[in-house]
Amino acid sequence: MSVRGLVAVAGVECSKLAAQLKVRLLLAVCVAGPVAFAAAIRAQSSVPADTLFGRSVKESGFAVALVVLGFGALWVFPVLTSVVGGDLFSAEDRYGTWTTLLTRSRSRGEMFAGKLLTALGFSSIAVAAFAASSVAAGLLIVGPQPLIDLSGNVIAPATALRRVTLAWATVLPPAFGFTALAVLVSVATKNSAAGIGLPVVVGLTMQLYAFVDGPETVRRLMITSAFGAWHGLLAEPPYYRPLVQGTLVSATYFVVCVLIAYRVLRHRDIGGQR
Amino acid sequence: MSGPMPDIRLRAVVAAIALVAVSGCGPSPITSTRIESAVGPTFANLVHVQVSWLGLEPMAASAFAVKARCRKLSGSETAGAGDWICTVAWQDPDGRPLRDTYDLFVATDGCYTATVEGDNVGGPVLRAQDGSDVRNLLYTFEGCFDTT
Numbered sequence: 001m002s003v004r005g006l007v008a009v010a011g012v013e014c015s016k017l018a019a020q021l022k023v024r025l026l027l028a029v030c031v032a033g034p035v036a037f038a039a040a041i042r043a044q045s046s047v048p049a050d051t052l053f054g055r056s057v058k059e060s061g062f063a064v065a066l067v068v069l070g071f072g073a074l075w076v077f078p079v080l081t082s083v084v085g086g087d088l089f090s091a092e093d094r095y096g097t098w099t100t101l102l103t104r105s106r107s108r109g110e111m112f113a114g115k116l117l118t119a120l121g122f123s124s125i126a127v128a129a130f131a132a133s134s135v136a137a138g139l140l141i142v143g144p145q146p147l148i149d150l151s152g153n154v155i156a157p158a159t160a161l162r163r164v165t166l167a168w169a170t171v172l173p174p175a176f177g178f179t180a181l182a183v184l185v186s187v188a189t190k191n192s193a194a195g196i197g198l199p200v201v202v203g204l205t206m207q208l209y210a211f212v213d214g215p216e217t218v219r220r221l222m223i224t225s226a227f228g229a230w231h232g233l234l235a236e237p238p239y240y241r242p243l244v245q246g247t248l249v250s251a252t253y254f255v256v257c258v259l260i261a262y263r264v265l266r267h268r269d270i271g272g273q274r
Numbered sequence: 275m276s277g278p279m280p281d282i283r284l285r286a287v288v289a290a291i292a293l294v295a296v297s298g299c300g301p302s303p304i305t306s307t308r309i310e311s312a313v314g315p316t317f318a319n320l321v322h323v324q325v326s327w328l329g330l331e332p333m334a335a336s337a338f339a340v341k342a343r344c345r346k347l348s349g350s351e352t353a354g355a356g357d358w359i360c361t362v363a364w365q366d367p368d369g370r371p372l373r374d375t376y377d378l379f380v381a382t383d384g385c386y387t388a389t390v391e392g393d394n395v396g397g398p399v400l401r402a403q404d405g406s407d408v409r410n411l412l413y414t415f416e417g418c419f420d421t422t
Contacts, residue, residue, distance in 0.1 A: 052416060055416070213356060216382075216421065219382055235419070
């Protein structure tokens with residue numbers, strides 16, 4: 001497998017993605033959603049009091065970005081990361097294009113790595129667009145006032161911006177874990193509905209487990225727990241162990257799913273080739 | 275050579291699941307000590323902010339001498355997520371001893387919402403010295419603590 005081959009495959013996959021309406025629509029929603037939320041908060045008198053930082057959304061724009069982050073963890077991140085990852089491989093099955101692809105000068109390994117890289121790239125762009133829009137909407141529509149953190153301390157705007165940005169960055173490892181899961185389901189089932197739907201269902205099931213006071217070890221092994229690891233960054237003193245554990249769990253999901261997906265694809269009989 | 279391999283793998287998987295199950299059956303990390311260590315300082319910090327929002331003379335959070343005592347509401351359990359009740363003993367800016375009771379809902383991730391019982395700390399909105407309305411930070415507040 002060569003880097004040149006990988007980049008060539010990723011380039012082709014990216015141009016295919018850029019032409020898809022659903023991808024453009026999803027990115028547009030990532031940008032427009034937080035703006036609409038911040039505008040609605042500004043216009044109405046009630047606040048989303050049942051969410052962390054929900055009571056502060058009218059007092060600081062940073063709270064708006066954190067409320068959107070908390071909301072995103074429920075189901076938005078699993079959806080964002082599965083839409084492309086869960087379809088990239090199974091789309092070739094749907095259109096019957098595997099044999100055409102593999103007659104090109106690219107190996108099965110390069111094909112796999114290029115598509116995986118594309119899926120991870122899209123997940124990063126989607127999360128970054130969602131994050132940038134949330135922060136910008138909060139700051140422009142509500143304002144850059146100081147934020148009261150989860151220990152009752154007032155954080156100055158510059159520090160708040162740094163911590164909120166870091167908090168958003170912490171969702172990338174679990175987002176990559178979900179992308180790998182979607183890729184695995186897409187490769188194994190050859191079905192895009194399963195590739196996109198199953199990781200979302202898995203995410204929701206794991207979220208439901210968090211409502212049950214079950215064994216703590218099991219809760220920590222849920223990849224969705226990593227979506228809430230940012231809470232420690234907004235406490236004083238900050239605590240990082242949930243973040244470290246969540247990142248390790250996400251990395252494990254990622255490696256296991258990628259290895260199994262590659263093994264399945266490598267051993268698949270496509271047009272009489274293995 | 276190929277015969278025993280699946281057997282070894284199966285044993286490894288069963289051993290891993292058993293390890294997770296056994297280690298997961300330990301006591302809950304959501305204990306009264308952790309909750310009290312989170313609620314007390316958070317309450318003190320919020321009183322400090324509230325005083326400044328109301329336009330009163332600023333005071334350090336430590337000057338309120340906050341002490342929180344918490345217990346789980348349901349039955350004989352002493353740890354775990356769910357409903358808790360905390361009694362917060364503190365001093366007002368004039369040094370008078372005060373006692374407030376909060377109903378807490380603690381989630382499995384260590385984040386909690388505390389809502390005051392009664393109206394000792396006033397309603398959801400307070401009137402500042404300059405006549406403006408400010409949110410009563412002590413009416414309902416939230417926080418998180420490390421459960422690891």
